[in-house]
Amino acid sequence: NAGVTQTPKFRVLKTGQSMTLLCAQDMNHEYMYWYRQDPGMGLRLIHYSVGEGTTAKGEVPDGYNVSRLKKQNFLLGLESAAPSQTSVYFCASSYSQRGRGGYTFGSGTRLTVV
Amino acid sequence: GQSLEQPSEVTAVEGAIVQINCTYQTSGFYGLSWYQQHDGGAPTFLSYNALDGLEETGRFSSFLSRSDSYGYLLLQELQMKDSASYFCAVPLNTDKLIFGTGTRLQVFP
Numbered sequence: 426n427a428g429v430t431q432t433p434k435f436r437v438l439k440t441g442q443s444m445t446l447l448c449a450q451d452m453n454h455e456y457m458y459w460y461r462q463d464p465g466m467g468l469r470l471i472h473y474s475v476g477e478g479t480t481a482k483g484e485v486p487d488g489y490n491v492s493r494l495k496k497q498n499f500l501l502g503l504e505s506a507a508p509s510q511t512s513v514y515f516c517a518s519s520y521s522q523r524g525r526g527g528y529t530f531g532s533g534t535r536l537t538v539v
Numbered sequence: 540g541q542s543l544e545q546p547s548e549v550t551a552v553e554g555a556i557v558q559i560n561c562t563y564q565t566s567g568f569y570g571l572s573w574y575q576q577h578d579g580g581a582p583t584f585l586s587y588n589a590l591d592g593l594e595e596t597g598r599f600s601s602f603l604s605r606s607d608s609y610g611y612l613l614l615q616e617l618q619m620k621d622s623a624s625y626f627c628a629v630p631l632n633t634d635k636l637i638f639g640t641g642t643r644l645q646v647f648p
Contacts, residue, residue: 465547467626467638469638470635473634473635483635515582523570523630524572524587524628524630525589526584527572528584529584
């Protein structure tokens with residue numbers, strides 16, 4: 426049981442380049458989330474999905490897009506990377522609302538934009 | 540709006556007890572969660588409190604007082620491996636969690 430798998434684990438981008446981060450979960454969870462983590466700022470929600478085919482904006486959605494075409498996958502796209510998007514990105518999934526059963530997080534993607 | 544406050548850092552020695560506090564401000568309350576994150580690792584779920592009182596899971600306990608908009612995580616018999624960051628989190632509306640900025644716990648021998 427792999428849980429939540431994120432790819433890639435590390436990436437260096439040049440300003441203006443695009444990329445897609447992939448999140449896959451094998452727990453049949455309805456809810457999936459993308460967070461970014463910066464030093465001293467905790468985890469901030471970028472986008473989330475409450476089910477296949479749905480997406481919604483979180484706290485810091487600007488510069489990012491997402492898609493959830495299949496229940497098990499949640500993709501995060503950066504169309505034109507900026508140095509301010511240098512961060513660690515975490516994907517998470519859950520079976521319940523409100524965090525009752527806890528979120529399961531992936532191991533993270535460390536992105537540097539130069 | 541929603542906000543959570545927790546201390547930025549706490550230190551303790553092995554074998555001691557430490558309490559990490561969290562105060563929250565929400566438009567509606569659905570529950571308070573706690574997560575642990577070791578350096579370089581992913582957050583892992585520790586506990587969830589929806590009702591007032593203390594819930595115990597091994598060496599870790601979590602407390603909630605809804606009337607005070609306050610909760611805490613209690614770690615007993617501290618071990619070196621407990622050195623990590625601890626985050627409280629509350630749901631924004633019903634379907635997404637908002638996290639505090641985290642408390643870094645350092646356990647010394």
